[in-house]
Amino acid sequence: MSLDKEKNILIVGAGLCGSLLAIRLGQLGFNVCLTEKRSDIRTTTVDGGRSINLALSDRGLKALRMVGLEHKIREICIPMYGRMLHFENGETKLSPYSGRQDEYINSVSRNDLNRILIEEADIHPNVEILFDHDCIDVNIDESKAQFTFNGKERIIDTDIIIGTDGAGSIVRKELFDKRNDEKLSIEFLDHGYKELEIPPGESGGYQIEKNALHIWPRGDYMIIALPNMDGSFTVTMFNAYQGANSFEEIDQTGFRKYIEDGFSDLMPFIEDLEKSYHENPVGKLGTVKCYPWQDEGKTLIMGDAAHAIVPFYGQGMNASFEDVTIFNEVLDQGHENWESLFQAFQTRRHPSAVAIADLAVDNFYEMRDHVADEDFIKKRQLEMKLEQEYPAYYSKYSLVTFKEDLPYEEAKAKGRAQDEYLLKLVKEKALSEIDLNKLVETLTQ
């Protein structure tokens, strides 16, 4: 017996994960209907026209390679070779992401990426895309989904429903209302974020270093900036909601003073930053972990719906794309029925989702508290040296970001053990005293 490929598959949510999944299932000949609550991204302006960008790295690129889109997407990518650290005294320092030349991450526009994925999905005659379809209810047992479309109610009757409808997933909610053994954890940090903008220079150029992810680490708060293709930067500030240097405090004492006091090298852009500060909302930073992800081979959740994470490892999109890679691999194994397929997928993928969620929270504290810390900088220097001289050695960051075939849970276990060892070492010894050969032997055994 082999998998019934004639089933109708409804994918709820045409964001990054849903549209990539639709492409892959379309390529494999499945009957797919992809729905999206927003209007067609190809003909509308979204997010009030703001540029939101994301870090695309090897795991995401691997998934795009699978569907044949890597080259097309690389054309809209800006390589970022390292973290450009901006200290309080105005000095900067570039901290490379890897000691190897070909390992870097990319800044990419969420909208441009999503538009290309939608265009590609739409090429397949067996993939139907329905925009302006807002999913308001799902009948898990009967595989029916209810939408509002043009102010009217519409029911779609299908065989299989895959929810890629994000962190607040309605498919997940209905799946768990039906089941009786679900586990769900939703945790928000006591920090939120706000997106600002540095526009292109007068001649259209980049006003700060183009090929880096900029970080202004300040202990309990920080600012980051990623480049856009048009010469602008999307700037994100992370602050507590309340207390010292919080959004509440900034609203009281003034944004301009906040930048002047702690981020003087951003003062040249203060007019634009201040304008966007007052226009844009504060976003929440949450982690969603849950299980199980499937029910009876008829319902499945993927991407943020199954494992939303905080953005501090730049892995949110990459993890969602990797879901599609893994789903494809599990499909390839040849399952007898959809339940066995879905169960194999969740069993294989869930530990990875938990691991990257934990790593992302770890990195929040690392970026916030330690990026400017002396021992931490010494440890990064040691890691760079090791990566340059020993191709077999990968830092935790490199394991997560560049080892595209290594499951996140293994990257986490190995990376944490290495981190602990190296931090202890740099506290005890000067860099010049460390025997690198012996160290690499210890770390890679």
Next chain:
Amino acid sequence: MSLDKEKNILIVGAGLCGSLLAIRLGQLGFNVCLTEKRSDIRTTTVDGGRSINLALSDRGLKALRMVGLEHKIREICIPMYGRMLHFENGETKLSPYSGRQDEYINSVSRNDLNRILIEEADIHPNVEILFDHDCIDVNIDESKAQFTFNGKERIIDTDIIIGTDGAGSIVRKELFDKRNDEKLSIEFLDHGYKELEIPPGESGGYQIEKNALHIWPRGDYMIIALPNMDGSFTVTMFNAYQGANSFEEIDQTGFRKYIEDGFSDLMPFIEDLEKSYHENPVGKLGTVKCYPWQDEGKTLIMGDAAHAIVPFYGQGMNASFEDVTIFNEVLDQGHENWESLFQAFQTRRHPSAVAIADLAVDNFYEMRDHVADEDFIKKRQLEMKLEQEYPAYYSKYSLVTFKEDLPYEEAKAKGRAQDEYLLKLVKEKALSEIDLNKLVETLTQ
């Protein structure tokens, strides 16, 4: 400055926690409105007339003592001095809860207890009770709650809202929709439960030992029974939803065969058990942990709304009652405003709530897997001996159940350490070889 006592307090949910809180706040002179979605328990039959009972122990009794109801409630209590273990071969063995005579737990009817609490709350002219008021929405910022009452909508405008509306709390949902830093975890076991009944004997007597909590431990599944005042027992079966000895399997192979095969000493009651098996639903077993519990001194959640736990330590009601004890103590400290009061309450109480939630899940595995285990029985024998001969020594169970002033988190830490130590000891030595004096010295230092 001192606390503004003139504020109107709306308590949503007149279950065990809400009604006890209403009594205490009523006694202290606050203006309280207590709402309940069900009809008045004093004039209606609830739960289809089923007897549902609970284990009331020292922490719960302490809270009842505070409001002056201990004696009245003790009149409807049936003391249970130990666990009566029913083995597969039909043999039974009584395992006392404590080596001290005056330490036991009590079986009490949830309905009778709730009715007495409602009667008591209603005595206070400053406590208004509104039945048939189903809370459907809460405006956290404006302290307004929306109800359906007699098919119509009703808004109650108040100063402070306290949600004691259970595990699926609507107050908690609205509190978290408003906040941006919430943490929420909801975990269901892959086991559910079903309540059955053993009726009184023909002459009205108890058909099995009255003064014990009966357990039929069978590895991955079990049955328990607690006595009621009318001579009946409420029997609860705990089984996985799927797999061996699951509800699914029992539905297929038949309840009678299930009892015959594994619980032969229950066969005399098979007619009644079978009838209730087919009538009653399978309930879910969930743990809810969340934080924070308050917002701006205007909203607070307590009881199951803040910390629902599984029933395996018999502490669900006791923990909710203890919330009221602790709230009263924090009130006594003299806070300047409600926000400071609510914050002090959640800071003090949250670690206890997490601890008892973890202990309750532990005990699920202990009752299920180990109660009939040889090492475990040996350890219990050793603990009994210690408790009989050394008044200063308390087992983990006794710390949780009988040390009414010890915070759950301390009981958990101390109890787990002791358990580990004793289990290791009984595996290494015969009971007769153990030097009790030395052991107690080690454990109580």
